[in-house]
Amino acid sequence: MTSTHSAAAPPQTTVKVADKDVRRIANAAFVGTALEWYDYYLFGTASALVFSRLFFSSLDPTAGVLASLATFGVGFAARPIGAFIFGVLGDRIGRRPTLIMTIVLIGVATGLIGLLPTYAVAGLWAPALLVIVRLLQGLAVGGEWGGATTMAIEHAPAKKRARYAALVQIGSPVGTLLSSGAFALVLLLPSATFDAWGWRIPFLLAFPMLLIALFIRLKVEESPVFEELLKSDQREKVPALKVFTKAGGRLLVAVAAAFLGVGGFYVMNTFVVSYVANNLGLDKQIAVNATLVAAVVQIVVIVLFGRIAEKIGPGRVTMIGGLATAVAAWPLFWLIDTRSPLAITLAVAIGIALLTVTYAVTGALLTELFPAQLRYSGVSLGYNIAGALSGFLPLIAAGVISATGATTATPAVVILVIISLITAVGGFIGEKLRVKDDTAVESA
Template identity: 80%
Template sequence: MNQAAHDVTPPGDEIVVKPRDVRRIATAAFVGTALEWYDYFLFGTAAALVFNRLFFTELDPTAAVLASLATFGVGFAARPIGAFFFGVLGDRVGRRPTLILTIVLIGVATGVIGVLPTYADIGIMAPVLLVVLRLLQGLAVGGEWGGATTIAIEHAPVKQRARYAALVQVGSPVGTLMSSGAIALVLLFPPAEFDAWAWRLPFLAAFPLLGIALWIRLKVEESPIFEDLVRLDKRAKVPALQVFTKAWGRLIVAVAAAFLGVGGFYVMNTFVVSYAANTLGIDRQIAVNATLIAAVAQIVVILLCGRLAERVGPGRVTFWGGLATAAAAAPLFWLIDTGSPLAITLAVTAGISLLTITYAVTGALLTELFPPELRYSGVSLGYNIAGALSGFLPFIATWMISLSEDAVSWPAVVILAIVALITAAGGFFGERLRVKDKELVHSA
């Protein structure tokens, strides 16, 4: 892509957005993303702790865990489809209406899980309906994150985009805190009550949270860059398809750059929770609490790395973060295998903090790989293809460990290291492919 492909507003016709408006729009994007990840992560934690017992009860324990994690992974398979569909809407109809649609879809799908009958109630239809709702979650997430990042950075000054993209990324650890915190609270109930009804409460909470997020998001204005695309008639006819035909090299780089932030997180979060509880026999509360502490650390890392990316470039930050995570993979799982609650907490916190170095700048990097007319589609597809490729990593790691009589964690070490190195390569090439928009939006 040459620079001219990124010019939308003619010289002398710049758009002025006040700093408080930029912050308000970025905050609205963050709130919606936090709800999105609350819904999505909640399913992952429940898949590791409860769905195996309530929805796959006819299987032996190991098979039930695998089936539960496979259901979790199905949502990732749906994400590229959602990215394609909502990417077309976002680049053709508008960022704002598409984001309203995605947040409603994921909020409703999550809330309905809270009233879903179990296997004991309706037999095989229970896991079938669970899979359908997970697919709807995946479709919605496929369009949500890319759109939220796009609308946030398109309101921001070019030189400050990384900090606002990072603010959207804070939605991930906040979503983790909300979902893990909700699970941690209901785990305080006796096991019989937790299995009977208490596990449903965090899912039912999605309904009032959706109302709050929707109220905030309805106040967001359309992206000024998208309005320029409409005014100048520069919208692509089928933008998601053009990403594959005209920007496929950039798409590959985007997938690689996003891989660790998505896949590595689920190795260190969903897989570790399941591994600690079901393989090491550790109290599941310990692993869940570790993810809570890690989420707090994530917020700090995201904000710091967002500012760092403005100085050295998001591609370089991605490269360094990928190498650091790959080097730490073996020591992290050595700590987890000790079975010590302190060591597990330290490993989960350190591991998630390291991979968050890359996740913090994913939005900033991916948005600068695609021109405005393909941006919603390109960012969504890059991020969610990475999600589809990595969504089954907890399942693969669990399956590989089940093949070993010693139940050692080396498969997870190898998986995490490979994913990290792929992302390091994505950051290396992504930094060299960055093409900034013309300064369209600046502070007044």
């Protein structure tokens, strides 16, 4: 028997959870998400700095950079597929077993990149294998974040959802710190040593990190909300399909609300790293160091606006962050085009801080757009469709600059403004659509 509840009329459940248990669940979700984003950001940095030379060396330098960024984007194309597959599993067999599957696949896929042969060794097999592993990464990420956020939210008291959802989001800057820090260290090696084997070290570190994350995640209990769904037999047969047929409008709002937090980051991170190194001709370490500073700022912003969202609503916070980023887009890239290391660092830190205002509350907003029986699927699809749409933004920006011979980053400015305004609209509508009482979770 399947549920006939619509997205606007979710089943009512009442669950009591101790605050210490909620924190433990949120921490477990954070650890898994940190590994997820370590792996994903690592690939983005390597796409800008390494892969164009070692895996696409038969192409001219510009074409190599574009091919490398295209490979980076391929992972995003796979994310909605992963969201569909793991969303069905998460809403049918449970949040916990699905999250264990996704974290294992992410860690193994990332570690394997550190073992791949380069073009000089394997010819065309090298980029082909890189694309395959990237696709596996994308599939796994498609189900990881949505599940981790759903798990944290479904254990949290209703009035504290935003802060626990924000804790999951801290995995993003921590993943950035770990990946950028790992690359910053190996970049200290001589260029020949870095190209020979140094670049592999950050990827190989994914294996021991996976063991730690898996150990922590195996101790996590199933979501009490999902257990209630099991008892009442209110699960959908194909929940991800039901999202499209019964909650399509909410899905569009979710995609819009998540657009800036995902796409904006890759404009201000992956594109800027590539732009600084390849277009401005500056030391690539400048951009990498800038992302480290930005990641620290990001943590503060996430904690702050997670709390603010509890007072004014995550939709309003999303709208404010989108409008602020749109206004700041041109000044930020003007600073980058000055070629000053200090100005570049300031621009990246401010830009990522502004878009993080929306990212901090993405989990809280998206989980309140869908009822429990569709939540894993709805959150995962909304977030990862946004990821698929935005994953090629660094490639588009770099391609337009190359094709037009532009001497500034104007294409990136236009892209950032557009996605910022889309997210502002998504936040405005999302605040009106929030389902605030679908699960009455109380502190014990």
